[in-house]
């Protein structure tokens with residue numbers, strides 16, 4: 001059918017919607033040591049993307065660069081249409097990008113409730129904070145029982161739960177999780193990963209860094225494999241999990 | 255059954271305006287000041303009434319240092335430098351001001367105006383110290399741990415040397431009128447600045463003690479206070495929460511310096527002559543010990559420790575020279591018995607509550 005001259009032209013649809021996070025050629029150095037040699041990755045809205053790799057591969061560094069905790073030496077980071085590579089962390093958190101750091105980083109001499117309050121530090125919408133807090137506590141009922149307990153006296157698993165709950169109180173669109181399974185018993189790891197999936201199903205996009213490739217590839221949609229500062233493999237999580245290289249190097253298969 | 259208080263405990267503090275909560279503490283401050291002023295002479299002789307003024311000054315110094323070293327966890331070793339700035343600016347405001355306005359210093363007929371000058375001097379001293387806090391804080395708070403300690407230590411020593419280089423005090427009305435600006439900054443070099451009238455009665459000192467404590471306690475409980483504490487607990491996590499480290503560290507530093515300046519300005523109006531050594535390491539160390547002993551982060555702990563550490567050497571005659579030995583022993587005992595200080599980050603009344611809870615068995 002022919003279009004009349006006055007009819008609005010149909011907006012051309014790109015084959016894929018713009019990703020929520022696009023990292024391009026990101027390089028990071030610590031003094032003379034180059035930790036990342038130009039990596040590129042994307043995270044689409046609604047996805048769980050995992051970044052796996054061995055010790056010192058640069059996984060934590062990648063997350064830190066995205067959340068502004070370290071300054072990139074080169075490369076671009078575009079989040080939700082905005083370039084954030086040169087922004088300080090407090091500006092990035094405001095945009096709805098929340099980082100749950102490696103080793104949990106709970107505030108040990110503060111109560112669970114005060115830790116959660118700090119997660120919402122940059123927000124002032126009290127009513128919405130209260131709702132989010134309830135939601136987070138519904139995800140982690142063990143925290144609800146321990147609201148007045150000092151965070152430093154929680155068990156490792158509970159501290160990890162608190163760290164995730166606290167990150168959720170920033171009401172993130174994109175949640176960065178750095179090794180949530182670190183040092184936890186298998187049963188707790190199962191629980192944590194189930195909750196990670198729940199969080200994702202409630203609409204939060206997740207970039208998950210893990211050494212536990214087995215669990216990470218199970219829960220994620222897509223995956224990247226990082227080796228000494230370079231991305232060496234990428235693709236669908238299920239496919240990677242069954243590829244020989246990944247099975248050999250990260251899943252302990254022979 | 256749960257009481258209402260227990261139910262509401264988990265709910266974030268309401269930001270509603272409650273006049274009783276807002277104004278009562280300030281009324282209480284004035285009441286405390288009057289009480290000390292009126293009751294002290296009835297209980298003690300002149301010597302001890304005077305010691306009480308010294309106690310008050312050090313309480314302000316310790317509580318203010320606690321804002322940086324305790325609550326924010328940044329180890330500053332230059333608090334005496336800020337106090338000395340407040341001391342000299344405060345003293346000179348009263349002294350030079352009296353010369354200019356009245357022609358002489360310390361006349362009874364000028365006492366009311368003189369006291370007003372002192373209050374002006376407190377404000378000026380606080381502002382000058384806060385300005386210095388900003389100048390030192392902005393670059394040095396990017397440093398961590400030991401380096402910050404060294405830089406702040408150096409700051410105190412620089413202030414000491416600068417004070418030693420100042421010219422001879424102008425002590426005549428004509429001299430002051432000839433060049434008021436130069437007269438104001440003639441701090442009398444190594445000898446120290448003399449002749450400031452002792453307008454800081456227990457009323458004024460304890461008024462500012464109470465004000466400092468209320469401000470510090472409210473700060474600790476405020477949203478800024480939460481940010482300060484989180485920086486102390488884990489800098490990386492605090493940044494990940496969106497806390498602007500530099501902004502909050504500088505804020506803590508400036509506030510502490512300002513109240514340190516007030517302490518100094520009051521001190522120079524108690525009949526002691528401020529001298530350059532007041533800015534040095536020894537005095538800074540005196541105050542650090544108070545903060546560490548009371549518990550890093552505990553306001554009431556700092557108050558009690560300051561009272562204790564000023565009174566102890568007074569009571570045990572001759573201990574003054576062995577002060578440093580006393581500190582060493584105190585610190586060693588403390589590290590063995592109670593490494594977090596008397597109260598840790600808690601307040602005296604928190605411990606009381608915890609004990610009651612433990613005994614009563616409520617969860």
Ligand SMILES: Nc1ncnc2c1ncn2[C@@H]1O[C@H](COP(=O)(O)OP(=O)(O)OP(=O)(O)O)[C@@H](O)[C@H]1O
Nearest residue numbers: 030033035053054055056057058059060061062211
């Ligand atoms: N603050 C720092 N200063 C100097 N080098 C650093 C720093 N942080 C990380 N590195 C180096 O950068 C490289 C990547 O470190 P990173 O922490 O990103 O690894 P990772 O993949 O998270 O490892 P892990 O699984 O052990 O946590 C390592 O070689 C590490 O030594």
Ligand SMILES: [Mg+2]
Nearest residue numbers: 059060061102
């Ligand atoms: Mg890591």
